[in-house]
Amino acid sequence: MLGNFTYDNPTRLHFGPDALERLRDELPAFGPVVQLAYGGGSIKETGLYDQVVALLKECGKTVVDDGGVMPNPTAERLLEGRDRAREKGVDFILAVGGGSVADYAKAVSVSVHCDEDPWERYYLRFEEVECDVVPVGCVLTMAGTGSEMNGGAVITNRGQKLKIGHVFGPEAYPKFAILNPELTFTVPKRQMVAGVFDVVSHVMEQYFSGEDDNVSDYLMEGLMRSLVASSRAAVADPRDYEARSNIMWAATWALNTLVAMGKSTDWEVHMIGQAVGAYTDATHGMTLSAVSPAYYRLIAPYGLPKFARFARTVWGVEGDGCTDEELAETGIAALEAWAREIGCVMRLSELGVDEGMLDGIAEAVLPMEGGYHPLSRDEVVEVLRASL
Template structure:
């Protein structure tokens, strides 16, 4: 394996009833809490009432920061930072999925920084040499794994750029993860979020080294788990075992552990981020469209790994197939799984304007970890093949 340093500062409280059991003690040193959430689903499913009840009983002042969108914008980050400063918040509590968590990591930084965090920390890597506002999270959607890292994907609407950075200083102090909180997530959102989990794992798996390493072995087990448990949860959304496994799969995919010793690709994420910046499409749905087509472009350069993927993740027997045939059969299995989930398979289904494809392709970042380094011309070819 390659050299690495591993660190994860987030303390996880996982399981049924964990919010009731631990939230009060975890917020005991904060008098004023910025309570952040999205479009209001937590008010319909009872999570909001449970959390605010616990905080009010503990005598906390609650400042609400709501309406965080699925692709959080820099303008929304600035709105949250202004609220936190004006109300002298001692802590942020983000309740929701990756969008709420990502937005609030950026808010925690912006609240205590006088400059422009986009220019200094997102447009380019920066150095955080001060203490961001403490952040805790309550996870209600499995998908991004944002609860156990310092990563935050933010969209700058003015510049039409969607990008992410991972700063260990932005790791949440704690993550409360009750799988029962995910029961009310609509099936389509569960499918797209779970595909994001699978994508995170694949983007790491399909990269060097190809030699035997622990990270690849863990990832094969995780991919099998996502596929198996998502099939069960699609049939029975309140299967606690399946939902708890998906929730922990999500965390394991993005708590940095599986990335140890790996180059990582994430070209599909680069491409989808720019699709999102231009069209505001659903992240998991965009990834579902791109992945099979992208892999048909790069599999020859990473052939041994794609053979392993077919055999070890999808259980495909060789039966006289050449390595290339076996690799392509594995990619076909991935495409069939996407269709079975009811996820979109074309950019046209996502409402993308074909006339924008070149502009979007030209704006995409180029991954240094891909088996086959992309050009903007090849990215455009992939988008065109994805269109219909």
């Protein structure tokens, strides 16, 4: 294990088919005016909206409706949500949806009492929160981002063609999260698969770094093996509760900072994927699946022992008589084949990217230093071109 660290996660989780009932226990701790954030309206079709509103009113809350949060929430939408919260004197924000809604809610929460433009302060200057924060809770309907148990909030500025995440401190973590795997049953297959790859990518971003014998790596290998098995089962039967519950639980633990303890971490794949998303508005998990094989082939020579271990431990490659180079390629090929098998997008051209966009996308990629090989701008273009 590397260095010194402190682990603390303030989010309380309620997991299982009856988890929504725990709202009755949580809501009395917060003020009377609740901003209810949700996406395009699917929660109304499933009846979840009515259930949540009934519970809010049962607990004496005034509901400020904030529907229509888009999959990649924008800086403009953030300002709308902030202004709505200010106008209504919101005491609490309840996010009902997937990671985008949770990200949006957290971004609003740190902006309500901020005197500056939140995009400028938090996403361009990466400054810390110095104002009061409106508390947030989460009812999760899609597994993938882990946003229900961390401080991350990704916002897109379409005018500037930038998609940037700010990882806020514990003050922005959801106070509680409701995780009922049954709520994910109605998520379309493409979205479910994109979420699964996002989870695996979160794990790989933390796994492919360091040379010590780190317990976090053993935890991550278990998470990846579980996700591979559960994703196959969920594709075969989207209502397989065991598979969907394992995916949901793995998604939470992949990015609640636990497995990052004692590790350096990479995150360059996410920076590339987010830059692609800023140009195309493509589904986040699919941008990651499209660029991951090329990226990992480029950096594998700089971390061969871990890539060889990845092939053996995650994909079950025996590798007798193989070199580390051969094992590394076999492991990356296995990752690529699995992603294709479950229905991920494997080429950027399928997401609307063409050769003329590559320089602009590369300019929008934030350089990261935690992985085996920090990329030059030319190498970012190389990854993008190889992913077309």
